[in-house]
Amino acid sequence: MEQAINFKKNRNERVKKKVSVFFKYFLLILGTLLMLYPILWLFGASFKSNTEIFKSIWFVPSSFDFTPYVEGWKTSSQYTFSTYFLNSFSIVIPKVLLTLISCTLAAYGFARFNFPMKKILFPMMIATLFLPGIVTRIPMYIFWKNAGLLDSYIPLIANSAFACDTFFVYMLIQFFRTIPTELDEAARIDGCNSFGIMTRVLVPIIKPALITVALFQFIWTFTDFQGPLIYISSVDKYPVAIALRMALDTTSADFSWNKNIAMSIIGLLPSILIYFAAQKHFIGGSTAGGIKG
Amino acid sequence: MKRNKYTGLFYLTPWLIGICFFVIYPFLMSFYYSFTNYSLLDEPAFIGFDNYIRMFTNDPTFWVSLKATIKFVIFTVPLKLIFALFIAYIMNFKLKGIGFFRTAYYIPSILGANVAIAVLWQFLFKSDGLINMALNMVGMDSIGWFSSPNGAMFTIVLLRIWQFGSAMVIFLNALSEIPQELYEASSIDGASKFRQFFSVTLPQLTPIIFFNLILQLVQAFQEFDGPFLVTGGGPMKSTYLLPMYIYESAFKNFDMGYSGALSWVLFVMIMIFTTILFKTSSKWVFYADGGK
Numbered sequence: 001m002e003q004a005i006n007f008k009k010n011r012n013e014r015v016k017k018k019v020s021v022f023f024k025y026f027l028l029i030l031g032t033l034l035m036l037y038p039i040l041w042l043f044g045a046s047f048k049s050n051t052e053i054f055k056s057i058w059f060v061p062s063s064f065d066f067t068p069y070v071e072g073w074k075t076s077s078q079y080t081f082s083t084y085f086l087n088s089f090s091i092v093i094p095k096v097l098l099t100l101i102s103c104t105l106a107a108y109g110f111a112r113f114n115f116p117m118k119k120i121l122f123p124m125m126i127a128t129l130f131l132p133g134i135v136t137r138i139p140m141y142i143f144w145k146n147a148g149l150l151d152s153y154i155p156l157i158a159n160s161a162f163a164c165d166t167f168f169v170y171m172l173i174q175f176f177r178t179i180p181t182e183l184d185e186a187a188r189i190d191g192c193n194s195f196g197i198m199t200r201v202l203v204p205i206i207k208p209a210l211i212t213v214a215l216f217q218f219i220w221t222f223t224d225f226q227g228p229l230i231y232i233s234s235v236d237k238y239p240v241a242i243a244l245r246m247a248l249d250t251t252s253a254d255f256s257w258n259k260n261i262a263m264s265i266i267g268l269l270p271s272i273l274i275y276f277a278a279q280k281h282f283i284g285g286s287t288a289g290g291i292k293g
Numbered sequence: 294m295k296r297n298k299y300t301g302l303f304y305l306t307p308w309l310i311g312i313c314f315f316v317i318y319p320f321l322m323s324f325y326y327s328f329t330n331y332s333l334l335d336e337p338a339f340i341g342f343d344n345y346i347r348m349f350t351n352d353p354t355f356w357v358s359l360k361a362t363i364k365f366v367i368f369t370v371p372l373k374l375i376f377a378l379f380i381a382y383i384m385n386f387k388l389k390g391i392g393f394f395r396t397a398y399y400i401p402s403i404l405g406a407n408v409a410i411a412v413l414w415q416f417l418f419k420s421d422g423l424i425n426m427a428l429n430m431v432g433m434d435s436i437g438w439f440s441s442p443n444g445a446m447f448t449i450v451l452l453r454i455w456q457f458g459s460a461m462v463i464f465l466n467a468l469s470e471i472p473q474e475l476y477e478a479s480s481i482d483g484a485s486k487f488r489q490f491f492s493v494t495l496p497q498l499t500p501i502i503f504f505n506l507i508l509q510l511v512q513a514f515q516e517f518d519g520p521f522l523v524t525g526g527g528p529m530k531s532t533y534l535l536p537m538y539i540y541e542s543a544f545k546n547f548d549m550g551y552s553g554a555l556s557w558v559l560f561v562m563i564m565i566f567t568t569i570l571f572k573t574s575s576k577w578v579f580y581a582d583g584g585k
Contacts, residue, residue: 024386031380032397035455039400041423042413054421057430106308113301121305128316130507130567134515134536135560136315138543138553139322145333162311169308194300223407225518230544244408245522257416264409275403279396 039268046262053257068262075247077235081263084243088270091153091228091239092221095160099217100210102163107172108198112184129166141230155231156224160217168213175209176202211281219271240267326553333547344554355555357530358538361446362559365534366513368450374505377457381464382494395465402458410452411522415439418448439524442531449519449532460505467501468494499578507567514563535559 037059044059046068052061073081109115110122144155163169179202187201203210225241232238238246244267247260302309327344329337348355384395404410417423418438425435438444475493484492517536520526526533535555543552 021388024383024388028383028388028394032394035398035401038413038417038423039404042416045416054419054426057423057426102307102311105304105306109301109304109308113304115298115301115305118301121309124312125308128312130511131316131320132511132515132556132560132563134539135323135556136319138326138539138549138556139319140315141543142322142326142333142549143319159311159315161307162315163308164311164315198304219403223404225408225522226540230540241408244412248408248412260412261416264407264412267409268404268407271403271407272400275400 042261043265046258046265048258050257053261068256068258069266071256072247072259072263073266075243075263077243077246079236079238079243081240081243081266083236084238084240087237088222088239088241091156092218094153095157095221096214096217098157098160099163099165099168100214102161103165103168103172103213104198104203104210106163106169107176108202110169111173111176112181112194125166125169129170137230144231150231151233151237152231153237156221156227165217168217171213172206172209175206179205208281211278215274215278218274222270323553323556326550327557329550329553331549331553333549337550340550344551345558347551348554348558354530354533354538358533358535361531361533362514362535364446365450365516365532366510368446369453369513369516370506370509372450373454373457373509374460374502376454377460377505378464378498378502380457381461381468382490384461384465385468398461399458402456402461404456408522411518414448414452414523418444440528442529445524445528445532449516449523452519452523453513453516460509463501463505464498467498471497496579500580503570503574503578507570510566510570511563514559514566 041057041059044061045053047061047064047066049065075081106125110118110125140155144150149155159165183201183205184197187197192200222239223241224239225245228239228242229245232242235246244260244263247263326337328339328341330340330343331337380398384391384398401410415422419425420435420437420439424438428435436444438448471494475497476489479489479493515536516534517540520532520534520537521540524532526537536559539552539555539559542548542555
């Protein structure tokens with residue numbers, strides 16, 4: 001008798017658990033659809049004709065037509081998207097590399113050493129994390145103008161050589177702190193100097209964090225709009241973000257949504273590809289060290 | 294290199310140059326420019342408080358734009374944080390395939406401030422766009438999203454809420470670090486899941502909520518891409534946020550002095566908001582180690 005009651009109780013618990021798991025998946029899937037459907041629809045629309053786009057909320061096109069991609073790539077300017085992509089990468093690649101070097105140095109300095117003025121410099125670093133960048137924008141523009149460097153990529157890249165992306169410095173400090181200092185001591189006994197400790201011991205350990213930094217910097221730079229909008233004025237130097245915006249500006253009578261959408265999809269691809277390429281390290285990295293407030 | 298008390302500073306050299314040159318110098322200069330009349334053609338001419346007086350007494354655009362900015366911040370920041378926390382809570386469940394869902398919810402945020410996203414957004418809220426098609430399907434009338442002030446504000450607020458991913462990731466890390474014993478102890482005391490959320494999870498998370506709150510606040514006050522690309526600041530300047538006004542004063546009207554003054558007002562406003570938060574934080578932020 002008692003056994004039977006127990007059995008029934010267990011079965012009820014199991015059913016209850018199943019219902020709750022089912023309910024959770026239902027919510028998650030519904031949410032995923034809401035989050036991603038707009039992007040899916042955009043993707044579908046890039047193959048549709050201009051008249052078909054606004055006829056249905058269903059994303060699958062009646063036929064797959066690649067003309068919007070071919071036509072969109074050519075653009076209405078004298079340059080194709082090949083030029084704009086090359087431009088984007090000549091900003092992104094140096095910026096990512098310089099960020100990795102300068103931010104690692106700064107984070108190592110803060111995380112592993114005591115030095116005079118640290119009590120002033122560390123809070124200053126934290127303060128710049130919250131300092132609105134908008135305040136510094138106009139004087140920097142005037143500076144680069146006087147230096148004769150407007151319409152070049154230098155104003156967009158220079159600050160990365162000097163660890164000015166404070167968010168990354170802060171993040172790397174948090175990662176360094178999770179590594180026990182005994183490792184440093186052991187390496188020191190083996191004859192490593194402080195630079196060797198950083199490059200040979202610590203950098204390999206924080207690789208996931210460095211990948212995360214590279215990933216974020218890549219995506220943020222690639223999608224940055226305001227920077228190039230202010231500094232770059234010649235069309236042949238435009239990065240993808242500005243070229244897309246320029247394509248939108250052509251308010252001719254036969255404004256082709258499908259061409260613009262096709263190019264937008266192409267413009268999204270690098271961010272998505274790099275995210276999936278780095279994702280394993282990114283998720284692992286973000287839980288290993290984490291960002292503590 | 295020998296280990297001495299300056300070794301750390303050696304590693305900080307790039308950062309020290311950076312902070313002097315790219316932060317402190319332009320920061321002070323923008324303060325100086327805000328007291329000048331400067332069109333980039335001549336030398337800046339010192340005019341005292343004129344820019345500020347003009348702003349507060351003789352510039353209706355400033356007030357319109359200030360109101361829009363505060364409205365944007367007040368809607369975006371809390372909604373985004375609540376949403377991010379809610380999703381992070383669900384993402385912390387131990388379910389099969391949760392990694393897939395984490396990625397799916399994070400994708401809109403990676404795409405971030407992409408111009409392509411602005412295309413998408415215009416396209417969703419167009420009079421014959423996806424949102425109105427969906428409304429019509431359930432028997433509702435189309436809404437002129439970009440023609441009404443509230444509708445336009447709604448679209449740029451929703452854009453940023455849709456991109457709650459970075460706040461979510463930070464919450465998710467924090468959630469996974471809450472000691473499991475706290476939940477076990479409270480469930481022995483008979484606390485429901487609902488009760489546990491409010492008496493265990495939330496207090497443990499307060500430092501992270503605080504961190505996210507400040508970060509999102511500073512970000513929201515500086516929102517530029519959304520209104521610039523999606524609504525163009527309209528209709529009737531209802532989404533003409535201060536950063537857009539600052540941009541146009543500087544790079545359309547070449548009124549660098551006035552633009553500098555506007556950016557300083559924005560800065561002071563952010564400072565006031567964050568100071569209030571810091572001051573009240575001791576009342577609601579709970580540090581496991583008693584606060585260091």
